[in-house]
Amino acid sequence: MLRIGLTGGMGAGKSTVARILAELGAVIIDSDVLAREVVAPGTEGLAALVEAFGAGILAADGSLDRPALAAKAFGSDEARAKLNSITHPLVGKRTGELISAAPADAIVVQDIPLLVENGLAPLMNLVLVVDVDAETRIRRLVEFRGVAESDARARISAQATDEQRRAVADVLLDNNGESGAVDAEVRRLWERRLVPFERNLRTATPARRTELRLAEPNPEWPAQAQRLIARLWLACGAAATRIDHIGSTSVPGLPAKDLIDLQITVADLAVADGVRDALGAAGFPVRPEITHDSPKPTPQDPAGTDIALWAKRYHQNADPGRLANVHIRVDGSPGQRFALAFRDWLRADAAARAEYLEVKREGEAKAAGLTGEAATIAYLDVKEPWFDAAYARAAAWRDATAT
CATH class of the missing domain: 3.30.460.10 (Beta Polymerase, domain 2)
Structure with missing residues (x-):
């Protein structure tokens, strides 16, 4: 099984890349989806949040009122740490279950917005970073998601920098262009690198060069x-x-x-x-x-x-x-x-x-x-x-x- 980490800043287009990889046959594990799943009504996660932050974080129907939780959990570092101590282990446990259930020859793509911030890159066989400059991401968030510009800038500034993401990127997917421009690049990556990598990993086969030639010095x-x-x-x-x-x-x-x-x-x-x-x-x-x-x-x-x-x-x-x-x-x-x-x-x-x-x-x-x-x-x-x-x-x- 090949484990791929997929990340990028808000508005970079991770969901587009994940969709293409899913169409090609990848097993997608979306951390944001799991984060909502583990605090759904009736779960131990929601019960733990209520115990930690009070019943005021619940909506009228008993589901989690996310803005109410955010108002309490993001008011201090201590409260944020308490939130993470509840949700992160549950997301990790569910992630492990999904990975264990995947076929032995699967290419598992873990869509993790905070992959860099949480130091998860070494856990992956390969890290893909969807790269878009910050100003373009802010424009997309404002125009296509209806996010206020001040809010978009605040959210982006709270995440890892572009340089920090690039430092962990085995593959940098440039998504600065028009919609759909990255599709062909992702499909080439799947065919030429991910599929052969999974096969080599499963069969314990080292990748080998066919020709011997010297390359000019590469600063990377x-x-x-x-x-x-x-x-x-x-x-x-x-x-x-x-x-x-x-x-x-x-x-x-x-x-x-x-x-x-x-x-x-x-x-x-x-x-x-x-x-x-x-x-x-x-x-x-x-x-x-x-x-x-x-x-x-x-x-x-x-x-x-x-x-x-x-x-x-x-x-x-x-x-x-x-x-x-x-x-x-x-x-x-x-x-x-x-x-x-x-x-x-x-x-x-x-x-x-x-x-x-x-x-x-x-x-x-x-x-x-x-x-x-x-x-x-x-x-x-x-x-x-x-x-x-x-x-x-x-x-x-x-x-x-x-x-």
Whole structure:
């Protein structure tokens, strides 16, 4: 099951996107609908609200008088917290029930207006943000919903900012255009990314590139890495001692394969094996056939033949729209220390970056015309000999700059 978080500011058009996704086959769970459902007449939620705020919040027919509740619940932070303590667990419980009832191959879209505010992005396999500039949203609220402009501005200012939403967005759906303009974009997203992602997740299949080519530096790589890292932290919990963005995409200004490399540091490989299923459920299935890095000469092993020193576990992202490698290495192992030292060395040393880029370009040329594993092998045939020497150079730089 693929869990998608859908959010956006008031007036952005989330309901339009949700409707299209429902037509395509998604299971929609609307938090606003659930928030009304759990306080309907006869529910434990309504009874709890009456106990907390008094019978004055009830309409003549016994239903919830929402303006009356708002007048009491939004008068202070304490009252608002009391309201949330009653409704949020009930909405969460009902959400869990609906997710459990969905088919195993479902694409579940959770429409959550306060996804950013409540820190829910890492719970999702993917976050879609419907993006519309604030002034356009205010105009839509005034013209199409009859909301007073002052009220519209007050409501929008109380929500997350556009920048905060964009920071958690794996997919930004631009809905600034005319009505219907976003439809084709949503349908392409469904066909090219969501459906393959769900299939990969269900079958524990990593998303893989077909061709090997270098991309120009992307300023979004660090933010993309941080979104993945947030999901990895949630999956690993205390099993991880640190999670880092490593590899070429972590070095500003360096052309690289459009592939995020991440490193989870653990106490030992038993811990790594213990988070295998949790990582798979989070969207990062294991590659069980890859059990170690390529050994390099070390003080413990001058010949560079001891595979055990370089043992690791290796996962990859199932999302075809954001390829990523996840290396799980033991704290203090040669591979773990090299990954960090190599990144920091390249960040600090322009000559080393230039030299490495030349090697990468040579590897790219050798892999030209090849696909899949054949391309990767051709690329690594060029890089690995250089890496063997780079291990000692990066370690020397690390030791020389250590404080």
